[in-house]
Amino acid sequence: MKIGFIGLGIMGKPMSKNLLKAGYKLVVYDIVQEAVKEVVAAGAEAGASPKDVASKTDIVITMLPNSPHVKTVILGKDGVIEGVQKGKIVVDMSSIAPAVSQEVGKALAEKGVEFLDAPVSGGEPKAIDGTLAIMVGGKEEVFNKVKDILLKMGSSAVLCGDIGAGNVTKLANQVIVALNIAAMSEAYVLATKAGVDPAKVFDAIKGGLAGSTVLNAKSPMVLEGNYKPGFRIELHIKDLQNALDTAHDIGVPVPLTSVVMEIFQALKVEGKAKEDHCGIIQFYEKLAGVKVRKKGV
Numbered sequence: 001m002k003i004g005f006i007g008l009g010i011m012g013k014p015m016s017k018n019l020l021k022a023g024y025k026l027v028v029y030d031i032v033q034e035a036v037k038e039v040v041a042a043g044a045e046a047g048a049s050p051k052d053v054a055s056k057t058d059i060v061i062t063m064l065p066n067s068p069h070v071k072t073v074i075l076g077k078d079g080v081i082e083g084v085q086k087g088k089i090v091v092d093m094s095s096i097a098p099a100v101s102q103e104v105g106k107a108l109a110e111k112g113v114e115f116l117d118a119p120v121s122g123g124e125p126k127a128i129d130g131t132l133a134i135m136v137g138g139k140e141e142v143f144n145k146v147k148d149i150l151l152k153m154g155s156s157a158v159l160c161g162d163i164g165a166g167n168v169t170k171l172a173n174q175v176i177v178a179l180n181i182a183a184m185s186e187a188y189v190l191a192t193k194a195g196v197d198p199a200k201v202f203d204a205i206k207g208g209l210a211g212s213t214v215l216n217a218k219s220p221m222v223l224e225g226n227y228k229p230g231f232r233i234e235l236h237i238k239d240l241q242n243a244l245d246t247a248h249d250i251g252v253p254v255p256l257t258s259v260v261m262e263i264f265q266a267l268k269v270e271g272k273a274k275e276d277h278c279g280i281i282q283f284y285e286k287l288a289g290v291k292v293r294k295k296g297v
């Protein structure tokens with residue numbers, strides 16, 4: 001079984017390396033040569049284009065920033081669709097608009113190629129550990145064929161419905177994560193200005209109802225003023241835009257998502273779009289005139 005992997009960024013690099021570690025043969029491609037070199041050094045073969053990767057492999061995985069990149073790589077000139085053969089499978093693990101997953105799936109189906117949308121949650125640390133949460137849309141028989149491969153990159157892979165359902169689930173995930181980080185930030189700024197050490201607040205509440213994976217992952221970062229990505233603000237803006245568009249298209253008001261989107265936009269104006277999404281706290285720090293730090297930082 002030969003796997004193609006296209007998109008070797010923060011997530012794609014460790015995910016592809018985990019497939020190599022599991023013993024799969026990989027043909028990889030990215031427009032950034034440094035990224036390709038690194039994964040080739042770990043044992044992969046370099047492809048010349050998405051078309052070339054698809055013509056040499058049984059399953060093609062893509063891990064790209066957003067909908068336009070996925071359309072270019074899969075449906076564009078020298079794209080996967082030009083090299084992939086009937087009966088093969090394409091799995092897009094990027095977080096994109098569900099409507100675009102459906103469009104890509106339809107175009108591939110016309111060539112007799114199967115498609116799954118399979119975005120992930122967990123960020124770079126879980127991509128490195130191979131413990132991502134994977135949410136999938138597509139046919140059950142196709143999902144069953146690739147499940148073992150997905151579980152080399154994640155600790156769970158759940159089929160959520162037809163093509164597009166994976167990305168609808170991911171949008172729900174991104175709304176919950178964004179609102180959680182904003183709530184955490186608001187609370188830590190409140191505690192800090194009230195004179196309570198935010199590190200003590202984290203210690204005291206993490207085992208209670210307010211405890212969460214978001215709180216555990218992001219508290220140590222904000223308490224040190226560390227906004228190194230991780231998950232960039234610009235990518236979360238992309239996800240919330242997809243969430244707002246999808247929600248409004250089907251008649252779902254999402255008031256809290258809109259507020260957090262505007263906070264992200266304010267941070268982008270300040271030049272912070274490439275920082276980790278836990279950088280939201282800087283918006284609250286500025287409003288209240290305090291810095292949230294554990295003692296000694």
Ligand SMILES: NC(=O)c1ccc[n+]([C@@H]2O[C@H](COP(=O)([O-])OP(=O)(O)OC[C@H]3O[C@@H](n4cnc5c(N)ncnc54)[C@H](O)[C@@H]3O)[C@@H](O)[C@H]2O)c1
Nearest residue numbers: 007008009010011012030031064065094095123124230231
């Ligand atoms: N970083 C995270 O914590 C995280 C967590 C969960 C999901 N995601 C999602 O995973 C996807 C990838 O995220 P990332 O953080 O790895 O992004 P990234 O920007 O680090 O990586 C994307 C890669 O795609 C490559 N690329 C772009 N256009 C290309 C093209 N036309 N052909 C070939 N390669 C191309 C880029 O060069 C880059 O290496 C996004 O949809 C993101 O929302 C990211």
